[in-house]
Amino acid sequence: MFYAPENEIELIESLKLADDKTYIIAGGTDLIIKLKNRKIIDYSIIDISKMQSWNYLTEDDDNYYIGPLITMTELCDNDTVKEKLPAIYWAAKELGSTQIRNKATIGGNISNASQSADTLLSLYAYDAKIKIINSLGEEKIVGIEDFVVGREKTILNLGEAVKEIIIKKKDRISTFKKVGSRKAVTISKVSCAVELLKKDELVGNIRVFLGAVGIKPVRAELLEAEFSGKKLSDVSLDRLREAAFNEVEKAIPTRDSRFYKRVAIEGLIEEVLGDLMRYEKL
Ligand SMILES: Cc1cc2nc3c(=O)[nH]c(=O)nc-3n(C[C@H](O)[C@H](O)[C@H](O)COP(=O)(O)OP(=O)(O)OC[C@H]3O[C@@H](n4cnc5c(N)ncnc54)[C@H](O)[C@@H]3O)c2cc1C
Numbered sequence: 001m002f003y004a005p006e007n008e009i010e011l012i013e014s015l016k017l018a019d020d021k022t023y024i025i026a027g028g029t030d031l032i033i034k035l036k037n038r039k040i041i042d043y044s045i046i047d048i049s050k051m052q053s054w055n056y057l058t059e060d061d062d063n064y065y066i067g068p069l070i071t072m073t074e075l076c077d078n079d080t081v082k083e084k085l086p087a088i089y090w091a092a093k094e095l096g097s098t099q100i101r102n103k104a105t106i107g108g109n110i111s112n113a114s115q116s117a118d119t120l121l122s123l124y125a126y127d128a129k130i131k132i133i134n135s136l137g138e139e140k141i142v143g144i145e146d147f148v149v150g151r152e153k154t155i156l157n158l159g160e161a162v163k164e165i166i167i168k169k170k171d172r173i174s175t176f177k178k179v180g181s182r183k184a185v186t187i188s189k190v191s192c193a194v195e196l197l198k199k200d201e202l203v204g205n206i207r208v209f210l211g212a213v214g215i216k217p218v219r220a221e222l223l224e225a226e227f228s229g230k231k232l233s234d235v236s237l238d239r240l241r242e243a244a245f246n247e248v249e250k251a252i253p254t255r256d257s258r259f260y261k262r263v264a265i266e267g268l269i270e271e272v273l274g275d276l277m278r279y280e281k282l
Pocket of ligand 1: 024025027028029030031032048094096097100103104106109112116118119156161162163
């Protein structure tokens with residue numbers, strides 16, 4: 001069966017008919033490869049790509065609201081993303097190729113929940129909330145850290161879809177950086193997303209997350225400790241590099257890739273610090 005809802009009412013009707021062989025498709029950049037690689041031929045599709053009402057970025061006094069169908073290209077072209085949510089901007093800008101960015105959606109990136117999903121990592125740093133809708137039209141909101149439950153696994157149940165991403169407005173400094181390249185679906189990289197809030201010119205609350213060093217984003221508390229309570233200009237690069245090295249060692253103590261990632265992350269954290277200092281001055 002193939003369903004192509006054009007609005008939320010039609011989507012709910014499609015979700016009611018979903019069974020365990022039904023897949024939602026948005027841009028298809030992950031799903032098509034998954035179906036092919038796993039040789040899945042007996043399936044139904046709910047194609048949500050025609051749901052224009054799910055492609056938006058709006059805001060009110062408290063929050064930014066992002067529709068799941070916004071593509072990476074659209075995120076990069078959006079001034080609010082560029083100026084206020086640079087961790088998403090950089091994640092979207094460096095994701096895949098131009099062709100992939102034109103199709104890949106933020107809803108697909110987080111629902112696929114790959115260990116190296118880039119906008120997902122930024123949403124961890126922003127402590128985003130995810131609004132989910134089910135086949136009865138009921139909605140619930142969960143924190144991003146509860147949304148991903150394992151390797152490529154989310155809390156989405158049969159007949160549920162991601163309807164919206166919500167990010168609280170804050171006077172934040174943030175960024176995203178990654179190392180590595182992606183060839184088809186083989187990834188070998190490390191990524192880092194940071195959100196910090198300043199208190200009296202010093203780093204107050206800080207959230208640092210690393211990607212591709214675990215089955216889901218890993219909170220980097222050793223790195224956070226190196227930033228906390230300091231002026232950004234006083235953060236020691238040597239100590240940051242050491243903490244970054246130790247974060248990888250802690251996260252993947254036995255994986256062969258740790259040798260590469262331990263070194264890669266030392267360079268990455270230097271770029272992260274440079275970015276944060278640059279954004280601090282803007
Ligand atoms: C060559 C190549 C390079 C890539 N490079 C990167 C990269 O550098 N960084 C990166 O993070 N990713 C990368 N990707 C992965 C991919 O492009 C992203 O994860 C993309 O954002 C997925 O979005 P999509 O709309 O294509 O999702 P789809 O493929 O349509 O869907 C992905 C999954 O999400 C589910 N889904 C989609 N939308 C919803 C929704 N609203 N509610 C519930 N479930 C939903 C689908 O059922 C499916 O399980 C790359 C892919 C390719 C092919």
